[in-house]
Each structure stands twice: as C-alpha cells, then as structure tokens.
Amino acid sequence: AQSVTQLDSHVSVSEGTPVLLRCNYSSSYSPSLFWYVQHPNKGLQLLLKYTSAATLVKGINGFEAEFKKSETSFHLTKPSAHMSDAAEYFCVVGLGQGNLIFGKGTKLSVKP
Amino acid sequence: EPEVTQTPSHQVTQMGQEVILRCVPISNHLYFYWYRQILGQKVEFLVSFYNNEISEKSEIFDDQFSVERPDGSNFTLKIRSTKLEDSAMYFCASTSQGERTEAFFGQGTRLTVV
Numbered sequence: 001a002q003s004v005t006q007l008d009s010h011v012s013v014s015e016g017t018p019v020l021l022r023c024n025y026s027s028s029y030s031p032s033l034f035w036y037v038q039h040p041n042k043g044l045q046l047l048l049k050y051t052s053a054a055t056l057v058k059g060i061n062g063f064e065a066e067f068k069k070s071e072t073s074f075h076l077t078k079p080s081a082h083m084s085d086a087a088e089y090f091c092v093v094g095l096g097q098g099n100l101i102f103g104k105g106t107k108l109s110v111k112p
Numbered sequence: 113e114p115e116v117t118q119t120p121s122h123q124v125t126q127m128g129q130e131v132i133l134r135c136v137p138i139s140n141h142l143y144f145y146w147y148r149q150i151l152g153q154k155v156e157f158l159v160s161f162y163n164n165e166i167s168e169k170s171e172i173f174d175d176q177f178s179v180e181r182p183d184g185s186n187f188t189l190k191i192r193s194t195k196l197e198d199s200a201m202y203f204c205a206s207t208s209q210g211e212r213t214e215a216f217f218g219q220g221t222r223l224t225v226v
Contacts, residue, residue: 034214036217043218043220044155044203044205045217046214046215046216049214051213090155099157099160100145100147100157101157102147102154102155102156103154104153104154105154
C-alpha cells in the first residue's frame with residue numbers, strides 16, 4: 001500500500017537559516033513524488049516533483065528535494081529561509097489516475 | 113498563468129440540504145479531481161474524472177456524492193444531503209495527463225454544514 005509520512009508537524013527556523021522538512025514514503029513501485037505548499041487562505045501550489053528522472057529535484061523559490069530510494073525519503077530543503085516561506089507544506093505520493101496521497105503536512109514558521 | 117477557479121469560496125448550508133460546489137479547470141486539461149480537507153486533518157482524495165466518467169473514487173465518495181461536467185468548462189461536485197461531517201475545505205484540481213503529472217489546485221471552497 002502507498003503511504004507518506006511527514007515526520008514533523010511543525011518546524012520553526014530563523015530567517016536566513018536552512019530549512020529541512022522531512023518526508024518518507026511507502027510505495028510498491030517507483031512513485032511520483034511531489035511537494036505542495038499552502039499559504040493561508042490560498043490553494044495548493046506545486047513546489048517541485050520527482051517522476052523518475054534526476055534524483056535531485058529543483059523547485060520554485062529556491063526549494064529542492066532529493067529522492068533517496070534506499071531510505072524511501074524525499075526531504076525538502078532550502079539553504080536560507082525567507083519570511084515568505086512560512087506556510088504549510090505537503091509531501092505527496094502520486095498514484096495512477098490522479099489519486100494523490102497527501103502527508104499530514106508540516107507547518108513551517110520563520111522567525112525574524 | 114492559467115489557474116483552476118472554484119466558487120463559492122465559502123458555503124454555509126443546513127444539514128440535509130443539497131450543495132453544489134463549482135470548479136473551472138484549466139482549459140486544456142483532461143483529468144479532473146476533487147479532494148477534501150477536514151479541519152486539522154489530511155487532504156483526502158475523493159474522485160477523479162476523465163472522458164466524462166468517473167475513473168476512480170475513494171471510500172469517502174459514497175452515494176451522497178456525484179460529479180458532473182455539464183458543459184465544456186465547469187466541473188461540479190454535488191452533495192445530495194449534507195451531514196455535519198461533510199464540513200471541510202473542498203479542492204478541485206486538474207491535470208493535462210493522468211499519470212505522473214502534477215495536479216493544479218483551486219483555492220478551495222470551505223463548506224460549513226450547520
């Protein structure tokens with residue numbers, strides 16, 4: 001069965017410091033993996049996606065994620081947090097027919 | 113930039129009433145979806161729709177729910193007789209292809225059943 005686990009429900013960082021949002025997945029075949037961001041009162045916006053090409057995926061706003069099959073992980077990172085990065089982040093496993101399995105989300109807070 | 117739009121942004125309805133949530137997917141997309149997020153919980157898949165029929169649905173999508181693409185642009189979710197537990201944020205999404213492509217989401221409709 002496919003599943004996704006976001007290991008932290010809340011991460012707090014200071015502006016200018018690195019961000020690490022952790023995600024582990026379970027899939028019986030090579031998955032599609034996505035990170036989405038949700039700002040308050042906004043829809044879900046795609047940050048980046050992995051679809052079996054390069055294992056290091058670069059996304060928008062300086063975010064990137066590395067697919068590690070041996071660790072079944074797809075952690076999201078950013079070298080330097082910005083205040084505007086404060087939002088909820090969802091790690092998502094893609095199945096066929098558009099059935100996406102969402103993680104519970106990680107709320108990122110950025111302190112000045 | 114093309115986007116998925118949903119109306120209304122917030123709907124309040126009485127228990128037992130029918131509601132229709134509306135979505136306009138991105139115009140050249142072929143696959144359409146509904147998801148919901150109960151407050152404080154995960155985003156959950158409800159249904160996918162392709163070629164004018166449901167292609168997959170979850171256990172949540174019971175007989176109280178239906179979807180329709182009444183014309184070339186709208187995609188609707190109908191809840192026949194709302195229950196308190198239907199209160200949630202409902203997201204519409206669309207993709208150009210079904211497999212391995214990202215879904216584009218609307219801003220959501222917050223449904224409150226009282």
